[in-house]
Amino acid sequence: MTVSRSSDAAISVVVDPGPPPHTAPWDLELRGPLDPAVLEDVLGELASGDPGRPGWQHRLLRHGPDHHTLRFIQRDGAIAASVVGRIADLLTELLVIDRPLVPAQCAVLTRPVRHRYEAVFIEPAASPDAGAVREALRSVVAAHPQLRSRLDRTGGRPTG
Numbered sequence: 001m002t003v004s005r006s007s008d009a010a011i012s013v014v015v016d017p018g019p020p021p022h023t024a025p026w027d028l029e030l031r032g033p034l035d036p037a038v039l040e041d042v043l044g045e046l047a048s049g050d051p052g053r054p055g056w057q058h059r060l061l062r063h064g065p066d067h068h069t070l071r072f073i074q075r076d077g078a079i080a081a082s083v084v085g086r087i088a089d090l091l092t093e094l095l096v097i098d099r100p101l102v103p104a105q106c107a108v109l110t111r112p113v114r115h116r117y118e119a120v121f122i123e124p125a126a127s128p129d130a131g132a133v134r135e136a137l138r139s140v141v142a143a144h145p146q147l148r149s150r151l152d153r154t155g156g157r158p159t160g
Contacts, residue, residue, distance in 0.1 A: 013088040026084045028070040030091070036060075039070070042090045046083060 011032030039060070061069040072084060141147045 011091055013092055015084055015088055026072040028072075028084060028088060028091075030068040030070060032066050034066075034068050034091075038091070042087055045090065046086060 011030060011034065014029040014031075016027040016029065043058070057072070059071045061071065063069065070087075
C-alpha cells in the first residue's frame with residue numbers, strides 16, 4: 001500500500017552529517033508535521049531497493065509536536081550521505097501539479113480520505129456517441145461550476 005506523502009503543511013529537513021570524517025550518527029532535523037506511517041513508508045521504499053543491504057538503524061527523537069530528529073547510525077559515510085539525502089528528498093516531496101488548485105479542489109483534498117480517485121479510466125464496450133458524451137460533460141459542469149473556470153497561466157488565478 002502506498003502512503004500519500006502530500007500534506008497541507010510543509011515539512012523542512014536539515015541534514016547534519018556531524019564532524020568530518022562523518023562517521024558519527026547522521027541526523028535529520030525535521031520541522032513540521034511528521035506522520036509515522038509516511039516515515040515508515042519512506043524507509044521501507046529505500047530498503048526495498050537493495051535487499052542485500054542491512055536495515056538502516058535509526059532512532060526518532062521527538063522534541064515537540066512539529067520538531068523531530070531522525071538519527072541514523074551507519075559506518076560508510078558515502079552511502080549514508082546518499083540514503084539520508086534521499087530520505088530528505090522523499091519527505092519534502094511536493095505534490096506535482098502544473099497549476100494552483102481552486103478553493104473547491106482544496107476543500108475536497110482536506111476532507112477525510114474515503115474513496116478518493118485522482119483519475120478514473122473507463123473503457124466502454126462500444127464507442128460512445130459524441131453527442132451523449134458532450135451532454136454528460138455539460139451536466140457535470142452545470143453541477144460543478146468551478147470546472148468552468150480557467151486559470152490565468154501567469155498568476156494562477158481563476159478567470160471565469
